[in-house]
Amino acid sequence: MAKKYFGGCDVGSTTGKAVILDENGAMVASIIVPSEIDPEVTSVQALEKACALVPGLASYKDLSYLVGTGYGRNEVVFANENISEISCHAMGTFSVAPSIKTIVDIGGQDVKTISLDGEGAVLEFAMNDKCAAGTGRFFEAMSRIFRMELDEFSALSLKAKKVIPVTAQCSVFAESEVISLLAKRNPPEDIAAGIQQAVSKRCFSLLKRIGMRPQVTVTGGCAKNQGLIKALTKIIDMEVAPLPVDPQIIGALGAAVFARRKGA
Amino acid sequence: MKDVLADARLVLVKVLDETKGFWRHSLAGYLIASRNLIDARVFVKYWALTWLSILKLILGLILRRGPLALIRLLVHYPWIFILLRVNGLMNRMARGRTGIFHEALCLTVHSIAVAVVDQLHDIAYHLESMIINEDLVPSDIAGAMGLKAWIMEIMGIMLPILKPEADLQYIDAAENAGLNPDACSLPKAAVGMVLKRHIPKGVAIVSSNMPCDAGAGSYAMIQREYRLPIYRLDAPFHFYNERAEQHFARDLMAMIAWLEEHTPGRMDWDRLREICRGRNRMLELELELWDMIRARPAPLAGEAVILSHLWHFNVTPGHPKAVNHYERLVKLARKNLEKGEPATKHERYRAVLWNPPFCHFVDLFKWAEQTYGLIMINDSMTYNHHAPIDTTSPETMLRGLSRTILQGPMVRHTRGPAENYLDDIFRMVKQFDLDMVWVANHVGCKTGQAMNGILREKCRAKKIPLLILDYDLMDPRIVSHDNMVRQVEFFMDNVMKAPRLNQ
Numbered sequence: 001m002a003k004k005y006f007g008g009c010d011v012g013s014t015t016g017k018a019v020i021l022d023e024n025g026a027m028v029a030s031i032i033v034p035s036e037i038d039p040e041v042t043s044v045q046a047l048e049k050a051c052a053l054v055p056g057l058a059s060y061k062d063l064s065y066l067v068g069t070g071y072g073r074n075e076v077v078f079a080n081e082n083i084s085e086i087s088c089h090a091m092g093t094f095s096v097a098p099s100i101k102t103i104v105d106i107g108g109q110d111v112k113t114i115s116l117d118g119e120g121a122v123l124e125f126a127m128n129d130k131c132a133a134g135t136g137r138f139f140e141a142m143s144r145i146f147r148m149e150l151d152e153f154s155a156l157s158l159k160a161k162k163v164i165p166v167t168a169q170c171s172v173f174a175e176s177e178v179i180s181l182l183a184k185r186n187p188p189e190d191i192a193a194g195i196q197q198a199v200s201k202r203c204f205s206l207l208k209r210i211g212m213r214p215q216v217t218v219t220g221g222c223a224k225n226q227g228l229i230k231a232l233t234k235i236i237d238m239e240v241a242p243l244p245v246d247p248q249i250i251g252a253l254g255a256a257v258f259a260r261r262k263g264a
Numbered sequence: 265m266k267d268v269l270a271d272a273r274l275v276l277v278k279v280l281d282e283t284k285g286f287w288r289h290s291l292a293g294y295l296i297a298s299r300n301l302i303d304a305r306v307f308v309k310y311w312a313l314t315w316l317s318i319l320k321l322i323l324g325l326i327l328r329r330g331p332l333a334l335i336r337l338l339v340h341y342p343w344i345f346i347l348l349r350v351n352g353l354m355n356r357m358a359r360g361r362t363g364i365f366h367e368a369l370c371l372t373v374h375s376i377a378v379a380v381v382d383q384l385h386d387i388a389y390h391l392e393s394m395i396i397n398e399d400l401v402p403s404d405i406a407g408a409m410g411l412k413a414w415i416m417e418i419m420g421i422m423l424p425i426l427k428p429e430a431d432l433q434y435i436d437a438a439e440n441a442g443l444n445p446d447a448c449s450l451p452k453a454a455v456g457m458v459l460k461r462h463i464p465k466g467v468a469i470v471s472s473n474m475p476c477d478a479g480a481g482s483y484a485m486i487q488r489e490y491r492l493p494i495y496r497l498d499a500p501f502h503f504y505n506e507r508a509e510q511h512f513a514r515d516l517m518a519m520i521a522w523l524e525e526h527t528p529g530r531m532d533w534d535r536l537r538e539i540c541r542g543r544n545r546m547l548e549l550e551l552e553l554w555d556m557i558r559a560r561p562a563p564l565a566g567e568a569v570i571l572s573h574l575w576h577f578n579v580t581p582g583h584p585k586a587v588n589h590y591e592r593l594v595k596l597a598r599k600n601l602e603k604g605e606p607a608t609k610h611e612r613y614r615a616v617l618w619n620p621p622f623c624h625f626v627d628l629f630k631w632a633e634q635t636y637g638l639i640m641i642n643d644s645m646t647y648n649h650h651a652p653i654d655t656t657s658p659e660t661m662l663r664g665l666s667r668t669i670l671q672g673p674m675v676r677h678t679r680g681p682a683e684n685y686l687d688d689i690f691r692m693v694k695q696f697d698l699d700m701v702w703v704a705n706h707v708g709c710k711t712g713q714a715m716n717g718i719l720r721e722k723c724r725a726k727k728i729p730l731l732i733l734d735y736d737l738m739d740p741r742i743v744s745h746d747n748m749v750r751q752v753e754f755f756m757d758n759v760m761k762a763p764r765l766n767q
Contacts, residue, residue, distance in 0.1 A: 086758040122758040124724070209717070211724050 005054065006263050007063040008255025009043045010085065011072030014108030014136055015221065016042035017252035018050035020057070021260050029053035030249045039072025065263025067255040083258055085251050086114055086125050089219050092254030094120025096244050101213040104203050106222035108136040113206040115213065126209040131170060134202035136222050138171045142195050145178050146188060150225065153192060157227030160193030174198065196231035204235045215241040223247035289352030297359060303366050307358055310370040311351050314377045321381050325388055337388055341462055343419060344384065349426045350377045356627060357567055360634060364600045365607035368568035368593060375589040376575045386412040387464045393528050394466035398483065400474040400675060401497060402665045404543065404581055405520060408536035409529030414464050415579050420453030424624035424738055431738040434460065443485060448708040449738035451482030458486045465490050468526045470519060472497035475674040476711055495522045501679050503670040512666040513659070537655045540664065542582030544652040549590035556597045557641055558696055561606030564597040565639040566629045570621060573646035610765055612637030616692050618644045619704040619712050624740045625748060632752060636762045641696045647688060648672045678711045682718050693728055700729040700760065706737045731755040
C-alpha cells in the first residue's frame with residue numbers, strides 16, 4: 001500500500017511555504033519560495049517543489065490531505081481545507097515545542113501575537129494588520145536605507161554600542177527619521193539597534209494585550225533577525241525560546257499537522 | 265442562435281447586477297426571495313403601515329400648509345430622503361429570518377419609523393416649542409413641559425443604520441470646521457449637521473457633561489453656531505451616593521426653571537407622572553423580556569431587543585406608543601417561549617455587544633447569526649437596569665430620573681471606578697448565560713480604549729472569550745465592513761473554534 005503524505009501550504013505576502021509530513025508525522029520536506037502576484041501560482045510552486053523532495057510523491061495532487069493557510073489561503077482552491085494562519089502558527093509551534101505558551105508571528109505584512117493553551121489551541125490573539133510598521137516590509141524598507149540585505153542589517157544592529165531610539169512608529173516617518181539620523185553621522189549600528197528596539201516595543205504592546213506567559217517564541221521570517229530577537233528579549237525581560245525548525249515554516253507546518261489529523 | 269442566447273444571458277446578468285440593490289431592498293425583491301407565506305404577509309403588512317404613516321404626514325402637510333411647506337422641509341432636512349429607506353432596512357433585517365423573530369423585527373422597525381414620522385411632524389408644526397435635547401438628558405422633562413425634544417444625536421445614529429455612509433458629509437464638515445479629528449464621530453456628525461443647518465434650530469439647548477469630553481465639547485460649537493441659550497447639567501463623577509443624586513435632581517429642577525424662563529414650556533407634574541409611569545411600565549416589560557431571553561435558545565434576540573431600547577427609551581420614554589411597542593414585543597417573545605420556538609433555529613453561541621453599537625453595520629449581527637449561529641442577546645446601551653421611578657411627588661420623580669440617568673448606560677460606564685464598567689459585563693454574562701463578550705472598540709472613544717486592557721485581564725481570569733472588535737461608531741472609512749467581518753472570522757475560527765453553519 002502506498003505511503004500517505006499530508007501537506008500544509010502557507011501563502012504569505014512575501015513568501016510561500018510548504019511542508020509535507022508522512023503518516024507518522026515526520027517532516028519529509030519543507031520549502032520556501034518567493035511569492036508571486038497570484039497566490040495560487042505561489043502555492044502550486046511551493047507544493048511542487050516540496051513534493052519533488054519526497055521520493056514517490058509525484059505531485060501535490062497525490063497528497064492525502066492538504067490544508068492551506070496564510071493571507072492567500074482562500075486562493076489555494078485545490079486544498080481540502082483552509083485554516084487561519086493564527087491557528088496554524090499555534091499548532092505548528094505546539095507540534096515542535098509544546099512548552100511554548102506565547103507566539104509573536106512577524107510576517108511580511110502583519111504582526112500577530114498568539115496565546116496558546118496546553119494543547120496548541122489558541123486562547124487569545126492580537127494583531128497589527130493596519131500599518132506596515134513592525135512587519136517584514138518595514139525591515140525591508142529600513143535595510144534599503146542602509147543599502148544592505150536583511151541579514152547584514154540584522155548583523156549590523158548586533159554591533160551597536162548604544163541604542164539610538166527611533167521614535168516614529170510609522171514606516172514612512174521612520175524612514176525619514178532614519179535618513180536624518182544617518183545624515184547627522186550617527187553610528188549606523190546604533191541606529192539599526194534603535195530600529196530593532198522600535199519594532200520590539202510594538203511587539204511588546206501586542207504581547208501585553210494577550211497576557212504574555214513564558215515561554216515566548218518568534219515565528220515568521222523575521223524570527224531569523226537576531227538583532228530583533230536580542231532587542232525583544234531585553235524588552236520583554238524574558239528569553240525568546242528558539243524553535244528546533246525553521247521559524248519561517250511554522251505556519252505551513254501547523255497546516256500540515258492539521259492535514260494529518262484530518263486526513264489520517 | 266448561440267450568440268444571441270449568450271448575449272441575452274450577458275444582458276440578464278448585467279441587469280441583475282445593476283439592480284441588485286433594488287432586489288435586496290424592495291418589496292418585490294423580498295417577495296421573490298421569501299419562502300414563507302405567513303412571513304411575507306407580515307412583511308407586507310408592516311411595509312404598508314409604514315408607508316401609510318409616511319404618506320399621512322406628507323398629505324397632511326400638503327393639505328394644511330401647502331406643497332411648498334413639504335418642499336421646504338425636504339430642502340432643509342435632506343436626510344429625510346435617507347429615512348425613506350426604512351422599509352429597505354426592514355427588508356435587510358427580516359429577510360432570512362422567520363416566524364416570530366421575523367415579525368418582531370418588522371414590528372420594531374415599523375414602530376421606530378412611526379416614531380420618526382412623529383418627530384418630523386414636530387419639525388413641521390411645532391418648531392416654536394422645540395428644544396435641542398442632548399441624548400443623555402432625560403427627554404421626559406421636555407415632554408412633561410409641553411415642549412418637543414429634538415434629540416441632537418439621534419439622526420447621527422439612525423442615518424448610518426439606513427445608509428452606512430450617511431454621516432460622512434457631516435463628519436467631514438465638523439472636522440473641517442476645527443473639531444478634533446480624533447474625537448468621537450457621533451458628536452462630529454451632530455456638529456456637522458448643525459453646521460449644514462440640517463438640524464431644527466428650536467428655541468433652546470439642554471446639554472450636559474455626559475458621557476465624554478468630545479460630546480460635551482461639541483455643544484460649544486453647536487451653541488456658537490445656533491446662538492441659542494444653553495443649560496448644561498452637571499453629572500457628578502462619583503454618583504453612587506445620596507449627595508450626588510440630590511445634586512443631579514436639584515440640577516434637573518434648575519433646568520426646569522431655566523426652560524420655563526427661556527421657552528414657552530411650563531412644567532406639568534401630572535404629565536411628568538404619566539410619563540414616568542409609562543417609563544416604569546416599559547422597564548417592567550423590558551425586564552420581562554430579558555428574563556425570557558435568558559432561555560436557551562432565546563425566543564427573541566438581536567436587533568429586535570437592541571433597536572427597541574435604542575429608540576424608545578432614549579427618544580420616546582413613557583410614550584403610549586413606546587409602551588405599546590414593548591407590550592407587543594413581550595407578547596411575541598412569550599408566544600415563542602411558550603411554544604418552545606427559538607428566535608433562530610441555529611442558535612449555537614450567545615454574545616452581548618458592549619459599547620455603542622455598529623451603527624453603520626447592523627447587518628453584522630445577521631451575518632454572525634447565519635454564519636456561526638451566534639445570536640446577539642443584548643447590548644450595553646440597552647442594559648439599563650434600575651429601580652422604577654417613584655412617582656409620589658415631583659422630588660421623588662426627579663430623584664428617580666437622576667438615578668436612571670446617572671446609573672444608566674454610557675454615563676455609568678464612563679464615570680467612577682473601572683468596576684462601573686466591568687461589573688455590568690460580568691453580570692450580563694451570568695444573567696444571559698453568554699458564551700463570549702464582544703466589545704465594540706470604537707476607536708474614537710478614549711474611555712472605552714482605556715478600559716480594554718483591564719477588561720482583557722478580567723475576562724482572561726474568568727475564562728470568558730473576549731472579542732475586541734475595532735471599528736468607528738459612525739465612519740466606515742476607519743475600519744471597513746470587510747475588516748470587521750474578518751475580525752469576527754478570526755475570533756470565531758481561532759478562539760471559539762466555531763464551525764460555520766454551512767460546514
